[in-house]
Amino acid sequence: MGILGDGAALVESLVPAGLITAASKMVEAPLGLADVATKLVEAIAINSVSEKIRRKRPVVIKRRNIHSGQLAELTNLYFRVADIPIRFWSKVEDWQRWEIDCFNMLNGDRFRASASGSRTVIADKLPGKSLWEHLNRGTLTRRMLLAAAAEFRRAHEFWSDEFRGRWSHGDASITNVIYEASNNRARLIDFEIYHEKSLATAARQADDLLVFLLDLVGTLPTRQWLPFATTFLEAYGDAEVIAQLRKQLDLPGGLAWIWWGVRTNFTNPAIVKRRLANLSRAIAKMKSYDATVSARERSKRRASISCQMTSPGIPKPSSRRRAIKERANALSPGIPRRLPTKT
Numbered sequence: 001m002g003i004l005g006d007g008a009a010l011v012e013s014l015v016p017a018g019l020i021t022a023a024s025k026m027v028e029a030p031l032g033l034a035d036v037a038t039k040l041v042e043a044i045a046i047n048s049v050s051e052k053i054r055r056k057r058p059v060v061i062k063r064r065n066i067h068s069g070q071l072a073e074l075t076n077l078y079f080r081v082a083d084i085p086i087r088f089w090s091k092v093e094d095w096q097r098w099e100i101d102c103f104n105m106l107n108g109d110r111f112r113a114s115a116s117g118s119r120t121v122i123a124d125k126l127p128g129k130s131l132w133e134h135l136n137r138g139t140l141t142r143r144m145l146l147a148a149a150a151e152f153r154r155a156h157e158f159w160s161d162e163f164r165g166r167w168s169h170g171d172a173s174i175t176n177v178i179y180e181a182s183n184n185r186a187r188l189i190d191f192e193i194y195h196e197k198s199l200a201t202a203a204r205q206a207d208d209l210l211v212f213l214l215d216l217v218g219t220l221p222t223r224q225w226l227p228f229a230t231t232f233l234e235a236y237g238d239a240e241v242i243a244q245l246r247k248q249l250d251l252p253g254g255l256a257w258i259w260w261g262v263r264t265n266f267t268n269p270a271i272v273k274r275r276l277a278n279l280s281r282a283i284a285k286m287k288s289y290d291a292t293v294s295a296r297e298r299s300k301r302r303a304s305i306s307c308q309m310t311s312p313g314i315p316k317p318s319s320r321r322r323a324i325k326e327r328a329n330a331l332s333p334g335i336p337r338r339l340p341t342k343t
Helices: 008-014 017-028 033-043 068-081 092-107 131-137 142-155 201-217 222-236 239-247 256-263 269-284 287-300 320-331
Strands: 047-054 057-064 086-088 113-115 120-124 177-180 185-188 193-195
Touching: 057 092, 068 086, 092 113, 092 120, 092 185, 131 142, 131 177, 131 201, 142 177, 142 185, 142 201, 142 222, 201 222, 201 239, 201 256, 201 269, 222 239, 222 269, 239 269
Parallel strands: none
Antiparallel strands: 047 057, 057 120, 086 193, 113 120, 177 185
16 A cells, blocks of 8 residues: 555544644645655654753753654554665654663763653753754865764764664764864764664664765755765775665665655755765775775685695695694604504
């Protein structure tokens, strides 16, 4: 069943009456793909967010809305149907735990997050501005991208019991990267989404890089796109993850493209395809990527089946069989080779 084409019954079963009208309009109205996707994203009001001053400190208050679980399940159904490997935390207690744990793991050196009741998380507001603000103002610099890359690499080194492997964000868009100019530090926020746990570590972390780059691909001028993207990847530096990223640069089709449209701000697909192809070629020229591919190819080579190239039947001085025989003789010189015969 198409999530957009015949979604009225699905929405009716999962979403309260107050949201059915909006969903029905989305299905019935002759909207373009971008309009439909935009309305879908706007409809996913899972959390309400506000800012206040508490104990003379600015804080961000995130509260799960009353129908958040149903909205999360509806969105997760779309992700599953479209084969998009991310999910919203549908249970409030799971989201609250993950949001607090991730924030404190990454930012607990100076800032804290904690629960307030059963549906709310209160976190210190991080100083600085999001890279999304800098991108839209035309003030994004390579220095900021270097700081972001360093933070991604640092975050990806943390162990996660949830994944039984290294951690990944799940929604590492440029809006969720806060840059503090005074100390040239980037930090990650907003942990409502997680990766499918069946994904390999490199695939999860490559998806984080991809989400970040898709925000850039549709917004940066042509002359800046490739230099900025390669600056970010070279500074990130994990060759295995970057090699995996290169495999994930192809544009998807079908329902998955709706989400990519959201990620790329509905940039012309031809432009996105061309820019990602240019990035793929640039990655192939990176020294770290080339070294990783070369090592992988060496590991795939089969062992030689011609062990004695020059003298068949005569072991070489370095052969394993001859070495074992010589060691046996050296260790037991006094042991006769044959049992004594009776006379």
